[in-house]
Amino acid sequence: MRIFIKNGRVIDPRNGIDAVNNIYIVAGKIVAIGTEPDSFQANHIIDAKGLVVCPGLVDLSVRLREPGLEYKATLESEMRAAVAGGVTSLACPPDTDPPLDEPGLVEMLKHRAKNLNQAHVYPIGALTQGLKGERLTEMAELQDAGCVAFSQSDKLLLDTRVMMQAMQYASTFGFRVWLRPEDASIADSGVAHDGEVATRLGLPAIPVCAETIALSKIVLIARETGAKVHLCRVSSAEGVAMVRAARQQGLPITCDVAANHIHLSEMDISFFDSNCHLVPPLRGISDRDALRAGLVDGTIDAVCSDHAPVDEDAKLLPFGESEAGATGLELLLSLILKWAEEINIPLAVAVAKITSEPAKILGVKAGDLSVGTAADLCIFDPGQHWRVEAPILKSQGKNTPFLDMELQGKVKYTLADGIIVYED
């Protein structure tokens, strides 16, 4: 297959490119940018005039719900949603049923995903068996099976000693540990940020110190053990400040934020909107502003969708009983563009947060348009408006706080390994 993408504004943050140019693809790889290769004959031409051509998006947290949770969504539907959102590489957390704590499960997931020939799936393995927080998983075996990192997902570790030893063991092999900084005993049964809104609505609350206490534990243990740590979904101003301070002291820790959290706050819960029941919770406006500032100054490395399709019945419950999470694959691009436009930063900086930066965190070859690499691309119209409506979303989850709202930025084509896997 020989594809010629012409006239597009090519944005490749890793290689410092932001210019109108042509891209040539042969046999699944980018063979040239700019100069047409000798005797190139295209099978397919994409006229990307007025569109942006960037690396396929890299999403650090996508729940595919397989194995085990197929009543919420299937691999097929969520992989379709991924490419509809321009995502060509995604990491899925281990909180499936059963959890990804056995090499066989990981292999099966990778195999199933590969056969769909859409986005590349990078499983995150369970850090402890069954995610129970007691015994370590066979991390080396899991890595051989394809895991790129290890985490507890949302099953927070209660035992500090186990956390420390798990990080020490991972660090023996140079494996990455991804942790969501939240102290389980302080968070308790909280469902909303401990602030004015939870007080008015009478919702059990999670104070900011649940995040900062866990964060300081993780930072100290990372320093002790030398483990490569990535912090998942920072949510508070104080949390961002702690990460900044740790980095200034030379600790190579990375962190991400969920796309919803750079736009929304506790105020959006309004009259108990369960689409705003998220983990970590939506916090105060000053927290949201600090997350945005943290993204600008690089304290926060990447933005992910934290995609979590939830069936309608599980959301049509009183807030505290509803299942947390939002569908997000198809909104990731629009939400990052919205942030860029609101604070007036260059498009290339925004694109980096969902391409080259998350690829670095994953440690995989993705997130750029270097010649010779796999042709994973996202071609989008930055100006096109679209309405977030249930029938339009390919994901089985229609649970998003942005439902029925208009967003800007529409994916027109997605290519994975040089094949057009999505066309608007």
Place this chain on the structure above:
Amino acid sequence: MNNPQLNESGELQHLLTTEGLPAPILLKILDTAESFVGVTERDIKKVPLLRGKSIFNLFFEPSTRTRTTFEIAAKRLSADVVNLNIAVSSQSKGETMLDTVNNLSAMHADMFIVRHSQSGAAHLIARHVRPEIHVINAGDGRHAHPTQALLDMFTIRRYKCDFHNLRVAIVGDILHSRVARSQIHALTTLGVPEVRVISPKTLLPSKVERLGVHVYHDMEQGLKDVDVLLMLRLQNERMLSARLPSAEEYFKHYGLTQEKLALAKHDAIVMHPGPMNRGIEIDSAVADGKQSVILPQVTFGIAVRMAVMTILAGN
């Protein structure tokens, strides 16, 4: 943002919370309740106002007192009442809350009175019922108990006449109390200039001052010159979840005794939503004393609930 309790004409469609209800609506309920106080004192305690209407008591959380007062109020208005104790019905067979509501709506309910252990349950039901059905929140989690707050306001007006020169203190577990939240919103809306909450730090919600209250941890300081004392019930759970050490220590510092009551104004009134834990939040001498209006609260509660149902049915 449109108020889910009001219809397009600004009339009360549902009673879910006292928060966000304009003063005229609160006052209309109190004024309507005045006319019903007389009904409960007659021999024939009925008026035909809601004859033919079906009122369903949907109690997902058990309660005898509140359910009974609603039932009495509905029957005094000649309505047909059906009591659903959801814990034993289809809920336990796995039917969702909204499915239960839909099934009952299909039986032509006019009004649902809902009590649930989760905050926001009444709002959710109100969002999903057919437009002709009215929802009254009889208590949802920690969030709201508007009819309790309204009967408390009615009681205060009865004994103190004018809200505008009162000091009111709410004493106890504010953090877990739907009654306290509803009282605070009603008091501030009706123009009470000073609302105090008196509570240990472990029983106060975050940023509670933003609701318009003054915070006291010392009950003796907090009760100085107070006109109305709203006592809250203390639940055993608070000791079990490490928020309080014991009922005894709580009573020593936050329980209402005659000595503490003497710090308030000499004609201060003492109220309690019931049921009381004698010797924990209030001692018997005060509960049964001349400043206590706890029993009249119960009578007024029926009149206020009759008023709410009548106003909703008329809109």
